[in-house]
Ligand SMILES: Nc1ncnc2c1ncn2[C@@H]1O[C@H](COP(=O)(O)OP(=O)(O)O)[C@@H](O)[C@H]1O
């Protein structure tokens with residue numbers, strides 16, 4: 229399947245196109261941008277999603293051409309298919325003159341779109357998109373402190389690093405209660421603050437001094453408690469630019485305070501894992517965070533991880549989904565002993581335990597190896613039979629935004 233992105237300010241046009249593409253099953257639309265993005269937004273989108281084909285509205289041909297130029301520079305080999313409402317001769321001529329070879333217009337015909345995609349695929353087979361930086365950047369965001377976001381981030385990062393040929397990086401971005409250094413017993417005194425200070429001069433000589441290697445995982449911890457510390461969004465962007473070229477997978481553990489630099493990190497991420505527990509305060513704050521992230525156009529980056537889930541949880545995964553208005557990607561068991569034992573030994577949770585296997589499954593998902601959540605789904609059904617469906621956690625009228 230080709231990875232596609234749509235940039236189209238015309239909502240109706242965009243919806244029609246996406247509908248057709250979904251039906252065709254040749255392109256997976258990884259991102260839809262309902263406006264012409266700024267240069268920076270475009271870069272972020274291309275880096276985070278690494279599309280192979282871009283469907284670009286020519287509503288404003290001049291804006292579209294600026295985007296083509298910038299996109300080709302960032303992602304050589306990216307194929308562009310122009311999209312418009314009309315195929316009048318004047319428009320066609322302008323598109324052809326601009327150098328865009330493919331054009332589809334309303335009413336979208338299956339065969340026309342299929343033919344264009346076949347030509348695009350042939351070019352991509354001969355000359356694949358060259359992405360010299362990874363798109364595998366993931367952020368972990370707790371709905372509320374203590375839900376287990378860091379625990380999952382650390383264990384998933386180690387599970388990723390156990391896979392062959394996975395140079396992976398874990399960055400602790402929690403400047404007030406960063407736990408990664410303690411959890412992995414890291415001695416190095418350099419931290420993300422030192423990386424931020426040197427962000428603009430980062431190179432292959434400075435970097436190895438800043439990170440510590442634990443097994444196959446490089447770790448940049450958050451240093452000592454330092455509420456005054458200032459990490460700016462530009463620092464994060466530079467650190468990520470450098471890291472994307474040097475690692476295959478990058479995992480950022482966020483505090484949950486939604487600092488500006490955290491928002492930047494989420495914009496740069498392929499997925500934002502919002503970690504929740506089946507408890508009212510955690511779910512309440514998760515809903516607020518989801519609404520906020522949606523307002524920042526980050527909604528489709530968010531995937532829910534349900535932690536500390538027990539058969540006897542008062543709120544079932546199905547109810548969590550209902551409350552949050554989106555599916556739970558994976559659930560993780562409650563294993564206090566396993567987590568405690570690992571923590572006191574400075575190790576990760578036993579990979580042979582059930583929780584350890586769940587972390588490995590998340591790692592597979594992150595690496596796009598589609599270790600699907602099928603067993604988890606089975607578990608959902610189990611919960612259905614255990615619990616009444618109508619437990620209401622929020623006052624009437626406070627239904628989750630859909
Ligand atoms: N699946 C789990 N089962 C049992 N305890 C857990 C689990 N996940 C996390 N914990 C515990 O919960 C506490 C908070 O975890 P932490 O990862 O620091 O949360 P956060 O990063 O969301 O603030 C820790 O004591 C941790 O050991």
Ligand SMILES: [Mg+2]
Nearest residue numbers: 377378402482
């Ligand atoms: Mg944490």
